[in-house]
Amino acid sequence: AQSVTQLDSHVSVSEGTPVLLRCNYSSSYSPSLFWYVQHPNKGLQLLLKYTSAATLVKGINGFEAEFKKSETSFHLTKPSAHMSDAAEYFCVVSPPMDSSYKLIFGSGTRLLVRP
Amino acid sequence: GAGVSQSPSNKVTEKGKDVELRCDPISGHTALYWYRQSLGQGLEFLIYFQGNSAPDKSGLPSDRFSAERTGGSVSTLTIQRTQQEDSAVYLCASSLYYRDTQYFGPGTRLTVL
Numbered sequence: 001a002q003s004v005t006q007l008d009s010h011v012s013v014s015e016g017t018p019v020l021l022r023c024n025y026s027s028s029y030s031p032s033l034f035w036y037v038q039h040p041n042k043g044l045q046l047l048l049k050y051t052s053a054a055t056l057v058k059g060i061n062g063f064e065a066e067f068k069k070s071e072t073s074f075h076l077t078k079p080s081a082h083m084s085d086a087a088e089y090f091c092v093v094s095p096p097m098d099s100s101y102k103l104i105f106g107s108g109t110r111l112l113v114r115p
Numbered sequence: 116g117a118g119v120s121q122s123p124s125n126k127v128t129e130k131g132k133d134v135e136l137r138c139d140p141i142s143g144h145t146a147l148y149w150y151r152q153s154l155g156q157g158l159e160f161l162i163y164f165q166g167n168s169a170p171d172k173s174g175l176p177s178d179r180f181s182a183e184r185t186g187g188s189v190s191t192l193t194i195q196r197t198q199q200e201d202s203a204v205y206l207c208a209s210s211l212y213y214r215d216t217q218y219f220g221p222g223t224r225l226t227v228l
Contacts, residue, residue: 032214043119044206044219090158094214101214102148102174105158 002027002095004074006106014114019063019078021109023091026072033074034092034103035065044090050074061085086113117141119220121207127226128197136192136223140209147190148210148217149182153203161205164190165213197227 007022025031035047048059055067065076074091091106120139128134140147149161160174164184175181179197184190194201204224208217 036219043221044208046216046218049216101146101210102160102163102171103150103208103217104160105150107157 002031002093002104004033004091004093004104004106006089006091006109008109009107010110010112012112012114013081015083016080019076019081019085019111021076021089021091021111023074023076023106024072025074025091025093027093027095029096030069031096032094032101033065033067034094035059035063035074035076036090036092036105037087038090038108039087047076047089081111081113083113083115086111119207119209119218121205121220121223123223124221125224125226127228129228130199131196133193133195134197134225136194136205136225138190138192138207138209138220140188140190140207141211141218142188144209144211144218145187146210146213146215146217147184148208149190149192150206150208151203152206152222156203158206161192194225197225199227201225202227 003026005024033050036044038044047063048057050057050067058064063078088108088110092103122137145166147164152158162182163171179195182192204222206222207220210217
């Protein structure tokens with residue numbers, strides 16, 4: 001079965017310092033992987049997606065993620081945090097053999113950015 | 116352009132009542148999904164519609180839940196005889212075609228008293 005594990009439920013960083021949100025996936029096949037962000041009382045917004053074209057994926061707002069098959073990881077990074085990055089982040093997998101392409105969400109990581 | 120819209124944004128109901136939640140996908144999108152976000156279960160898939168094909172209902176938690184999509188556009192999620200554990204945010208997403216990026220609506224927050 002396909003699944004994702006987000007290793008940290010909460011991450012706190014100071015504004016201007018790097019962000020690292022960790023995600024490991026479980027998949028028998030090469031999966032499609034995503035990061036979504038959810039700001040308070042807002043809908044989910046796609047940050048970036050990996051679909052096997054390139055292992056380093058660049059997304060919106062300066063975020064990027066690297067697909068590492070040997071480590072089954074897809075960690076999200078940003079060089080310098082901004083106050084507006086405070087939100088909940090979800091690592092998501094879509095099983096490649098699934099006919100509906102439904103998304104399977106991790107449990108989420110809440111990012112706090114300190115001034 | 117217009118994104119996915121959902122109504123109502125908030126719904127408070129009494130246990131045992133039926134509720135209907137509505138989703139208007141992005142115009143032209145053929146695929147539509149319903150998800151549920153709750154404190155205990157996180158974000159979970161409920162149901163998927165693609166064009167005129169039979170829906171994938173594998174995520175519906177009980178037979179009290181049903182959904183339809185009329186004319187390949189608007190979708191309604193119906194919960195009959197609501198229970199307190201149905202309290203959650205119900206999210207709708209649409210994509211241009213199968214395997215394309217899913218765009219989410221703002222959700223409907225359902226509270227069952």
